[in-house]
Amino acid sequence: MESIPLVHASLGERELAAVAEVFAGGWPAGQGPAGKALEAQLAARYRVSDAVAVSNCGAALHLALMALGVTPGDEVIVADYTFPAPAQAVRYLDAVPVFADVRPETGTIDPQAVADLVTDKTVGVIAVDTLGLPADYAPLQEIADRHGLFVVEDAACAVGATYQGADAGALAEVGCLSFHGRKGATCGEGGALLAADARIGQDARLRSSFGIGSIFEMGKVVGLPVPQFTEIGYNFKLSDIAAAILSVQLDRIGELLERRNKVAAAYGRLLGGQDLLSLPHVPGDRTHAWQSYLVTLDPAVDRAAVAAELRGKGIGCGHGAWASHLQPVFDAKQSCPVSADLFARNLAIPMHAELTDEQVEQVAGALISAVHAHAGTTTHALGGAA
Numbered sequence: 001m002e003s004i005p006l007v008h009a010s011l012g013e014r015e016l017a018a019v020a021e022v023f024a025g026g027w028p029a030g031q032g033p034a035g036k037a038l039e040a041q042l043a044a045r046y047r048v049s050d051a052v053a054v055s056n057c058g059a060a061l062h063l064a065l066m067a068l069g070v071t072p073g074d075e076v077i078v079a080d081y082t083f084p085a086p087a088q089a090v091r092y093l094d095a096v097p098v099f100a101d102v103r104p105e106t107g108t109i110d111p112q113a114v115a116d117l118v119t120d121k122t123v124g125v126i127a128v129d130t131l132g133l134p135a136d137y138a139p140l141q142e143i144a145d146r147h148g149l150f151v152v153e154d155a156a157c158a159v160g161a162t163y164q165g166a167d168a169g170a171l172a173e174v175g176c177l178s179f180h181g182r183k184g185a186t187c188g189e190g191g192a193l194l195a196a197d198a199r200i201g202q203d204a205r206l207r208s209s210f211g212i213g214s215i216f217e218m219g220k221v222v223g224l225p226v227p228q229f230t231e232i233g234y235n236f237k238l239s240d241i242a243a244a245i246l247s248v249q250l251d252r253i254g255e256l257l258e259r260r261n262k263v264a265a266a267y268g269r270l271l272g273g274q275d276l277l278s279l280p281h282v283p284g285d286r287t288h289a290w291q292s293y294l295v296t297l298d299p300a301v302d303r304a305a306v307a308a309e310l311r312g313k314g315i316g317c318g319h320g321a322w323a324s325h326l327q328p329v330f331d332a333k334q335s336c337p338v339s340a341d342l343f344a345r346n347l348a349i350p351m352h353a354e355l356t357d358e359q360v361e362q363v364a365g366a367l368i369s370a371v372h373a374h375a376g377t378t379t380h381a382l383g384g385a386a
Contacts, residue, residue, distance in 0.1 A: 004359050006316030007182035008352040010256050011245070018244035030237025031214035038243040039192075041250060046170040048194045050201025053243055054208050057156040057178035057191040059236035061089035061126070063204040064174045064193055068124060068150050070095050075121040079109035079128035079135070079154070081339040084324040086126040086154050091330075098122070099325040101336035105281045106130065107294075107321070107346075110338075111139035118143070124150035129158035129168050131321060132184075132289035133282060137163055137171045152176065156191075157291035159184040160257040164285050169194050179242075182352070184256055184289050185249035187242035208236035259353040260290040263360055267293055267349070270364035276301055276371045293351035294320045296342065297371065303347055305374040306367070310349075313366055320346035 022034050035053050042051035054060050070076060072094035078086040080099040087097035100113040107130040114125055125144055127135040137153070144151045155161075156178035158168035169175040179190035195201035206213055211233025218225060238246075249256075268279055276298040282288045297303055303319075310317045323343035325332040350363050 002359075002362075003314035004316060004350050004355070004363060005352075006318055006348060006350050008354045009181045009186050009188075010252070010353045011186070011249075014248045014252075015245045018248050019241055022240050022244045025240075027216055028239060028241050029216070030239050030243075031209060032216040032240040034240035034243040034247065035238060038238075038247050038250075041247055042192055042194065045250065046167055046175070046194050048170055048175075048196055049198040050195045050205075052193040052195070052201050052204045052208060053238040053246075054191045054193060054204075054236045055238055056180070056189055057154070057176050058085045058089060059208065059234070060176035060191045060193040060204075061086060061152070061154065062092050062234075063207055063236065064152050064176060064200070065089055065093055065095070065124075066207060067195075067200045067203040068152070068174065070123060073121065074123045075119060076124050076126060077114050077117050077122060078126045078324070079130070080324050080336040081107050081130060081342055082128040082154070082321050082324060083156070084322055084327055084330070085156070086128060086152075087324050087330055090126075095123075096121070097324075097330065097332075099330075099332055099334050099336055099339075100125075101338045102130070102342070103136075104338050104342070106133055106283065107339075107342055108133060108135040109140070111136055111143060113336075114140060115143050118147050118149070122147065122149060124152065126152045126154055127172065128154040129156075129161060129289075131294060132157045132161055132291040133280070134158055134161050134163035134168045134171060134286045141172070150174070156180075157183065158289045160253045161289035162287045168289065170196075173197065174200055179246055179249070183291055184260065185246065185253050187238075187245040187249065190238050190242050190246055192238075207231075207233045209233060210235060256353040257289065259355075260351065263351060263353075263355050264288070264290050264293060266357065266360045267364060270361065271295065271367070274368060274371070276375050277367075290351055292320070292348050294346045294348050295367070297345045297347055298375065299345065300375050301345075301371055302374040302376070303345065306347065306370040309370040309373065310366055315363055315366055316350050318348040319343070320348050
C-alpha cells in the first residue's frame, strides 16, 4: 500500500511565481509591499476594520490579549479541547487560564460551562473553532455581554468555515488565524489577527514589530527619522515571502475547501454505520473547514494499537486535539470530563486537498479492519498518544 500522509500542503506553481516576484522586488522581510497587500486582502475578505499579518496564530493570540488589556492575575476562560496555544497565551501575561469543558457532539466550547466559570476576576473568553468547526458564538456573546467580557475567536483551524452565514475568523471582536502547513490556506508558518476595532489592530501591528512599526515604510521617508522604543515589543512579523504565498492561497480557499468537503463526504459514506466508531457532527447552522477529520472510537477499542497498525501500512494518523487541563505545564486543578474523554478516544485520519478517491477508500478500509481487530477490553489511559 502506498504511503498516505496525515497532512499535505497544496502548494504549486502560482505560489512559486508569487515568491519570485518578492525576490525581484528586493524586500523579503516583513511588513513590506507583499505584507501590506496581504493585510488589505484579509481585511476585505473578512470585512473587518484591520488585519495584521503575523508569524503564527500563537503570536496573534498573545497580541490580542495584550491589546485587550489583560493583566497579571486576570482570569480568561479558554476552551479545553484544543492545541493548548490559547492557555499558553494567557500564561504569557501572567494571567490565569480557566478551562471550560466542551460539547460531546462537536468538541466546541460549551457555553453553559463558560457561564458557570465566570467570577469577578474573569475578563474574557477564548473560544476555539475546534479542528475547523466554529463554536457557538451567539450564546457565547450573550454571556460575554452580560458580564462585560471580551471574546476572542481562535479560528486557527477554521479558514473557510462559517457560522450562521458569517466567516470563521470574524465571529468575535478579535479573530486569530493560522496558516500552518496543515491548514486550509498555508504559507508554511504564519498567522493573522483580525480586529473589528481598528485600535486593536494598530496596537497589535506596533507590538508585532518591536514597538516601532514598519522598517520598510520608515525607509521611504525623506530624511532620517529615528524611531524611539517606548514600550516592549516583539518580533512577530510575517515575512513578505510568506505573505506572497498566502495571498495566492487565500484566492484558492474555495477550490481547496471543495476538495476537503468531498473527502469528508466520502469518509461519511464509507465509515457511516460502523458500530465501533462515530463520525464528526456538523450542526446545521455552520460549515466545517475540515482541517482535520477525527473519528471517535468506542471505549473498547485500543486506539494505540489501531494507530500502530495504520502507520505500519503507511497511513498517517494522530490522536487529535489535547485536553489542555491535563497537560502538566498548567497544573490545573479542574475537571473537564468531556474533553478528557475525547482526548482519549479521538483519532485523526488523513485529511487534505491532495487525497485521491482511491486513497480515501484505502484509509477507510484499513481503519475499519484495524478497529475490529483491536476491539475488546482495553485499559488505555486518558490522553494516551496514538
